Amino acid sequence: MNIFRYQKLSVHKIWASLITIISIVTPMYAQASNTPNLDEINQRGTLRVGMSTFVPWAMRDKQGELIGFEIDVAKRLAADSGWKIKFVPTAWDGIIPALLAKKFDVIIGGMSITDERSKSVLFTQPYSHSGVQVAANKQLAEGFSKISDFNSRRIKIAARRGAFTVQVAREAFPKAKILQFDDEAQAFQEVLNGNAHAVIASSPKPEHEAVKHANSLFIPFNQRLSKGNEAFAVRLGETDKQAFFDHWINDRIEDGWLEQRYEYWFSTLDWQK
Numbered sequence: 001m002n003i004f005r006y007q008k009l010s011v012h013k014i015w016a017s018l019i020t021i022i023s024i025v026t027p028m029y030a031q032a033s034n035t036p037n038l039d040e041i042n043q044r045g046t047l048r049v050g051m052s053t054f055v056p057w058a059m060r061d062k063q064g065e066l067i068g069f070e071i072d073v074a075k076r077l078a079a080d081s082g083w084k085i086k087f088v089p090t091a092w093d094g095i096i097p098a099l100l101a102k103k104f105d106v107i108i109g110g111m112s113i114t115d116e117r118s119k120s121v122l123f124t125q126p127y128s129h130s131g132v133q134v135a136a137n138k139q140l141a142e143g144f145s146k147i148s149d150f151n152s153r154r155i156k157i158a159a160r161r162g163a164f165t166v167q168v169a170r171e172a173f174p175k176a177k178i179l180q181f182d183d184e185a186q187a188f189q190e191v192l193n194g195n196a197h198a199v200i201a202s203s204p205k206p207e208h209e210a211v212k213h214a215n216s217l218f219i220p221f222n223q224r225l226s227k228g229n230e231a232f233a234v235r236l237g238e239t240d241k242q243a244f245f246d247h248w249i250n251d252r253i254e255d256g257w258l259e260q261r262y263e264y265w266f267s268t269l270d271w272q273k
Helices: 002-033 036-044 069-081 092-100 164-172 184-192 205-212 239-254 257-267
Strands: 046-051 084-089 121-123 131-137 156-160 177-181 198-202 233-235
Touching (some): 046 092, 069 239, 092 121, 131 184, 164 177, 177 184, 184 198
Parallel strands (some): 046 084
């Protein structure tokens, strides 16, 4: 009789233990099963990153290797997550359609958060805050120092096609003619050649170019035209990836790593060596 009661007690203890284990494991499983997009990356073992080259966000060094702020960010994200990295260079005006076509997993390319873009993609929290500035031709824009000086039908302003800067230019200079180019270098060259009064781009490109071409370019405004909020972009509905990337961004903000890399690429020219 005592043995039977002992066995009965043991069975009850076993069941109690199983119920406890199930109560712990079930939420974990539910959480894991709710990350299909992350699971796909984990199974592949490689994070595919869509980006477009523009200094100093992403560019090629003398050996042809990709370097820049975005490249550092993407590589650190992949390393912290145990993934390999694959960059998919894409023309800027086609980068969102390429993401939606699943050519890559995420856009990490200095993309500013806008209401219009939010209709097509899901943004993470911002991980950097750049601005928009103007570099003007010294001869064509001599004496220009106010926004109103550039807001005229006779003024031509160059910009990169599909970039946030086009929207800023249209809002700041609604009367000016906006010339759009596929490559940012072409936009700056248009001003250097005297075919446009100014070029609008994300900082620090205008400031850097004004230093390099001090005889031809100048910065007419003391303040930037706008302050951007750059974020990663994933496909709509991919909330598991968004949450994962948000957590990583928050950690790198708190430990100061993002700020340190941003300062290196945007506040110095040490990387030019």
